[in-house]
Amino acid sequence: MPLDITLFGIQMPTLLPIFVVTAVIQILLDRVMSDAGIYNHVWHPGLFRTAVFVCLFSIPCLLIYR
Amino acid sequence: MRANKIVLSELKIFPWQRTLHEWLSIDAPVLVYMAKVIIAALLALWIAMKLNMPDPRTAIFTVFIVMQPQSGLVFAKSYYRVLGTIAGVGISLVIVGMFSQDPLWFITFFALWIGLTTAAGFKYRNFQFYGFVLAGYTLCIVALPVIETPLDVFDIAVSRFSEVIVGIMCATVVSDVIFPRRLLDSLISSEQERFYNVLTTLSDPTAVFAAFDDTNPSVSRFSNGVVGLNAVRVNSSFESGADRKERHHYQHLNHEYMNLSTTFHSLKSIISAIKDRERTELLSALERLYAPIVSALKTRPDTVLTPEDLNRVLSELLEAKKGVQREYEYERLAFEREDEFTSAAYLIIRLLNELYNHCSTYLSLLKHRLSGDASQSLRVVQFSTHTDNVLVGLAALRGSGVLLLTMLFWIWTAWPYATLTITMAVVIGLLLGTLPSPLDGVKDFFKGSVIALIVAAVYDFYLIPAYTSDLLTLGLLLAPTLAFIGWMTTKPKLPIFSFGFVFMFMSQCALDPFYKIEPIKFLESSLAALIGVIFGGLAYLLVNFWSCSLTQKRVAKILRRQIVSVCEGALNIERSALESTGRDLVQQFSTQGRLNMRSSRLVFEWLLTTLEIGRAVLAIRRSLQRLYLQYQPPGIDSVLDSIKNYFEAPTLSGRERVLMQLHTSLQTLHEAQMPLEKAQLKRMQTLIVEMALIRTVLLNSSTFPVLTEDSCR
Structure with missing residues (x-):
């Protein structure tokens, strides 16, 4: 994948749209997980949540920068 | 011997254990919070500087704006800060793109936007307010500095946005990661305290049957916190681990508590009226009616609630329901035709029913929290709010007015730093608008800014040039001040002072990527900002014709209008909507308007009157709709009509007429033939009870809707 993409005539790093998409996925996932009660079985919900986001965000990042 | 030893060792440990416990629960959270603030702020500064952002202080400032001890509050505020920044940046691009050559249009649209955001911010609660306000003043920050070079607006917009995002992240x-403190936990504990408080108050017959006095803490505690806890619940939804079902339960508990407290206060006001007339036999009959509830609550659990305890309380309450019903049938023989007895007995029964529901919802919540399966499925209830349009209009006027005034100042002086004056005045005019006393807030803000300027000067001209060589030393140097700010924000007495301090310190401290010594710029921009604060204060001084009696009149008018709309509007209004709207309204007026103690007491009584009458009118209309035609008592429509007319244009003669009509139609209802069918009979009885209740409430309320005394003196 390219490092920069052009959206509506504005050139921006590919990371930006990836970030937005990941954030949306994360919000949906968070809702599902909290309704399923997964956070009750996790030692540190905040850390877990952050870690999930880091995983989600870094997978496409690795694909770009490989 | 051995027991002795244990006691001795316990005694030895005891003092410092207690000290340790106290330190852990009171001082340690503050220290942890300070550490968190320092880490977050320096992290933001480091990232912003590493990414070569033009203005790293926006990032660090954002950290201080959104940072709160509980992470739910941080998420909520961040969310609305992002939304507000997006809106503000977008509108700046549009306005600069369209009107940068034309001052008149530029200023007009600027003022419109500020007015619009102020009005919208006023209409919404919690941090939504902050989002709108931010959308307003971001326009100042982005659009004003580039007015000479409009092509730069895109760069400023992008950098502002990315700095805010860095700070928020x-x-x-x-x-959320370092020692998180969850808002949900505080919600749980305050809900527990409130529930316990309900049980204690209701188990004490003197709390119910004693005269109104503000010294009895359990009685005065029994009304507050409805609006506040709702806000906590809304904000906690951003936290991890708060599943929807649990929040749903809290919402329900809040509503039930609200209904319970309304019933309780209505009952108390009727009882105190009976007391004033010294009708002891009626009073003792009511006390006998209440006795089963007292004995049922005797076995209430003390502090820690388990589902088993609550189950026991529930079954006792079920017994009490039967007991009250028996007593009611018995006492009714003596007081059949007495409106006061009918309405008070009805309220006692309603209180018991609501208490039962409240307990069972609480039980369901407990079960859900312990094992994950709730015993109840709940209806969705909404917390509706109401904002007075006059207040909104006033705020919009103030926002736009202060902008126009400072714009004139800018044009007139042609001072390049006057853009800062505009920004500061708009920020003050928007952000402090919802405080109880904005003028005092502006004073605090001013004090905070002046002290911040001194501190910033020490940093700019002595500490930073003398001791910093790289980011690490800058961070070390900044840490004490950041910790101090963090400490200030935990103090409930200093919020505006610390806000002023943060605002000024962050805008004046030399946190640029490249350090420059510019004393003249420092002095001029500080002066401009301070002038801006003064302009903002001036706006609050000028647009503040909101006196006590005017507030009372507005509240009375809105409450009256509510009853009128209930009399003629749609039938599908829920009681919860009626109640939450009224409470939210009164809460807002008591922070916005200038009410003294006596007047706020009066306003609360008016609210109760409105809620009872509104609910009763709805119940009457519903029963009428479902009653068969042959049982329809004549003249009830005309009673409703005259209630409506009375509340539309209250006069003393109208009051007499309504009371008279209520009395005669109650007479005819008592003499009418009762239907045999059970559901129909129940509706007839509802009619009687509700009419009696309206009559009693109207008789008791001497100040509403006809305002007879001036309590504002």
Whole structure:
């Protein structure tokens, strides 16, 4: 994948749209997980949540920068 | 011997254990919070500087704006800060793109936007307010500096947005990962305290049957916190681990508590009226009616609630329901035709029913929290709010007015730093608008800014040039001040002072990527900002014709209008909507309007009157609709009509007429033939009870809707 993409005539790093998409996925996932009660079985919900986001965000990042 | 030893060792440990416990629960959270603030702020500064952002202080400032001890609050505020920044940046691009050559249009649209955001911010609660306000003043920050070079607006917009995002990411991650304190926990504990408080108050017959006195803490505690706890619940939804079902339960508990407290206060006001007339036999009959509830609550659990305890209380309450019903049938023989007895007995029964529901919802919540399966499925209830349009209009006027005034100042002086004056005045005019006393807030803000200027000067001209060589030393140097700010924000007495301090310190401290010594710029921009604060204060001084009696009149008018709309509007209004709207309204007026103690007491009584009458009118209309035609008592429509007319244009003669009509139609209802069918009979009885209740409430309320005394003196 390219490092920069052009959206509506504005050139921006590919990371930006990836970030937005990941954030949306994360919000949906968070809702599902909290309704399923997964956070009750996790030692540190905040850390877990952050870690999930880091995983989600870094997978496409690795694909770009490989 | 051995027991002795244990006691001795316990005694030895005891003093410092207690000290340790106290330190852990009171001082340690503050220290942890300070550490979190420092880490988040320096992280934001480091990232912003590493990414070569033009203005790293926006990032660090954002951290301080959104940072709160509980992570739910941080998420909520961050969310609305992002939304507000997006809106503000977008509108700046549009306005600069369209009107940068034309001052008149530029200023007009600027003022419109500020007015619009102020009005919208006023209409919404919690941090939504902050989002709108931010959308307003971001326009100042982005559009004003580039007015000479409009082509730069895109760069400023992008950098402002990315700095805000960096600050928010740092604040949210740090507050959720390092020693998180969840808002939900505080919600749980305050809900527990409130529930316990309900049980204690209701188990004490003197709390119910004693005269109104403000010294009895359990009685005065029994009304507050409805609006506040709702806000906590809304904000906690951003936290991890708060599943929807649990929040749903809290919402329900809040509503039931609201209904319970309304019933309780209505009952108390009727009883105190009976007391004033010294009708002891009626009073003792009511006390006998209440006795089963007292004995049922005798076995209430003390502090820690388990589902088993609550189950026992529930079954006792079920017994009490039967007991009250028996007593009612018995006492009714003596007081059949007495409106006061009918309405008070009805309220006692309603209180018991609501208490039962409240307990069973609480039980369901407990079960859900312990084992994950709730015993109840709940209806969705909404917390509706109401904002007075006059207040909104006033705020919009103030926002736009202060902008126009400072714009004139800018044009007139042609001072390049006057843009800062405009920004500061708009920020003050928007942000402090919802405080109880904005003028005092502006004073605090001013004090905070002046002290911040001194501190910033020491940093700019002595500490930073003398001791910093790289980011690490800058961070070390900044840490004490950041910790101090963090400490200030935990103090409930200093919020505006610390806000002023943060605002000024962050805008004046030399946190640029490249350090420059510019004393003239420092002095001029500080002066401009301070003038801006003064302009903002001036706006609050000028647009503040909101006196006590005017507030009372507005509240009375809105409450009256509510009853009128209930009399003629749609039938599908829920009681919860009626109640939450009224409470939210009164809460807002008591912070916005200038009410003294006596007047706020009066306003609360008016609210109760409105809620009872509104609910009763709805119940009457519903029963009428479902009653068969042959049982329809004549003249009830005309009673409703005259109630409506009375509340539309209250006069003393109208009051007499309504009371008279209520009395005669109650007479005819008592003499009418009762239907045999059970459901129909129940509707007839509802009619009687509700009419009696309206009559009693109207008789008791001497100040509403006809305002007879001036309590504002």
